[in-house]
Amino acid sequence: MKTYKTNLRKLTLREEKTEYKRSKICSAKDAYNVMKPFFENDITICESFYILFLNNANNTTGYVKISQGGINATVADIRIIAKYCVETLSPAVIIAHNHPSGKLQPSASDRETTDKIKNALALFDCRVLDHLILTEESFYSFADEGIL
Numbered sequence: 001m002k003t004y005k006t007n008l009r010k011l012t013l014r015e016e017k018t019e020y021k022r023s024k025i026c027s028a029k030d031a032y033n034v035m036k037p038f039f040e041n042d043i044t045i046c047e048s049f050y051i052l053f054l055n056n057a058n059n060t061t062g063y064v065k066i067s068q069g070g071i072n073a074t075v076a077d078i079r080i081i082a083k084y085c086v087e088t089l090s091p092a093v094i095i096a097h098n099h100p101s102g103k104l105q106p107s108a109s110d111r112e113t114t115d116k117i118k119n120a121l122a123l124f125d126c127r128v129l130d131h132l133i134l135t136e137e138s139f140y141s142f143a144d145e146g147i148l
Contacts, residue, residue, distance in 0.1 A: 025058045028130055028141035031094045034060060036134060039098050043136050047074035049097040051081060053090040054129065062088060071100055076113050078120045085126045093121065096132040104133055104140040106147070114142055 025031050031052065036043075038050050049066040064084050067074045074097060085093060095117060097110075106114075110133065118128040130143040142148035 022060050025052075025054060025060065025094065025129075028132065028139065028144050031096070031130060032132055032134065032139040032141075035063070035094070035096050035132065036139075038063060038065070038096075039134060042068070043098050043134065044100050044102075046070055046100060047072070047097055049074050049076045049095070051084060052094040052096070053085075053088050054092040054094065056091050058092065058129075061090065073109075076117065078116055081117055082120055082124065085121055086124055090126055092127045092129050094130045094132065095128060096134060098134045102135045102137070104135060104138060106131075106133055106140065106142070111147065114148065118148065 023030065023034050025034065035050060035052055039048055042048060046068060047070065048068045050063055051066060052063045053061045055061050066076055066080055066084075069075060076095075076097070081095075084090075095114070110131075114128070114131045117131075121128055128148065130141055131148060132142075133140040
């Protein structure tokens, strides 16, 4: 496990966890299968936001939880997201958050946040390959829907 320190608090990039193993991502379904266990039992309780880091061959290299919020929202701070992408030297990422309500459709805020993250990470030559919205039963892929 690598640990990154900031002047505000200690942030940890989890490279290994019992239910996480390195995988090749070839589709949104692959990303969903890798990322769903990160949300554990909270998927129907509160929103959380994660990043999955990938290398140039689309193999996973690690992941990090960016935030955990309330029932209706969580904060995806672009500066923190960019920090992790730069520190991990990731050429690509997949971002994901959950909707405890079970509604799969992205909100206007989800779309705006995705665009902001995509544009910010492009400055560091890091591609956002997909943004997944997860529920207990299924997922929505921005890439599959042609939004990303």
